[in-house]
């Protein structure tokens with residue numbers, strides 16, 4: 574059996590202070606996303622402070638996990654389809670246009686969860702993603718997320734609010 578080292582998308586986003594996905598936010602959720610075939614996967618373990626109902630994960634935190642996993646995965650996909658590495662130029666960054674979450678059943682707060690996202694469509698600046706959340710092998714939420722490319726280092730970014 575070979576053990577392949579995972580390439581985490583967030584490790585290629587220097588200066589990212591985002592609460593959900595920023596390596597540079599020590600108080601944040603610090604998610605890590607990587608490819609498993611065509612699926613972008615994120616495994617995450619909660620903490621007691623993220624309870625909603627006792628022992629259940631807060632729904633807003635779950636939406637944040639989905640959101641950030643999908644933004645980082647939209648970015649990684651853009652590099653993938655251009656057949657280049659995540660540390661190459663031009664640099665692309667994405668922001669959430671729309672997120673729709675259907676909470677199917679309670680998500681435990683004391684068990685690891687897994688997010689699995691796929692790209693459904695890329696059209697211009699817009700990437701549409703589907704993301705499922707699993708706990709103990711059962712789906713607990715499904716989401717559709719629309720990511721919009723808001724930064725392209727090849728273009729003029731004067732006045733762009735999405736630049737540090």
Ligand SMILES: CCCCCCCCCCCCCCCC(=O)SCCNC(=O)CCNC(=O)[C@H](O)C(C)(C)COP(=O)(O)OP(=O)(O)OC[C@H]1O[C@@H](n2cnc3c(N)ncnc32)[C@H](O)[C@@H]1OP(=O)(O)O
Nearest residue numbers: 587588589591644666668669670671697699719721724737
């Ligand atoms: C860079 C420096 C390094 C820094 C270091 C790294 C930092 C790495 C940080 C990562 C961080 C992750 C972040 C986590 C996720 C957030 O938290 S992101 C924050 C929450 N989201 C926002 O604040 C976005 C606010 N909204 C906006 O800024 C603008 O409305 C948008 C969404 C960028 C759209 O901009 P726009 O230029 O008006 O878009 P436009 O060209 O008109 O439309 C393009 C297409 O998108 C569609 N569209 C437009 N808006 C929407 C929408 N809201 N919903 C759906 N579709 C839309 C349009 O219909 C159009 O579609 P087509 O006609 O082509 O089919």
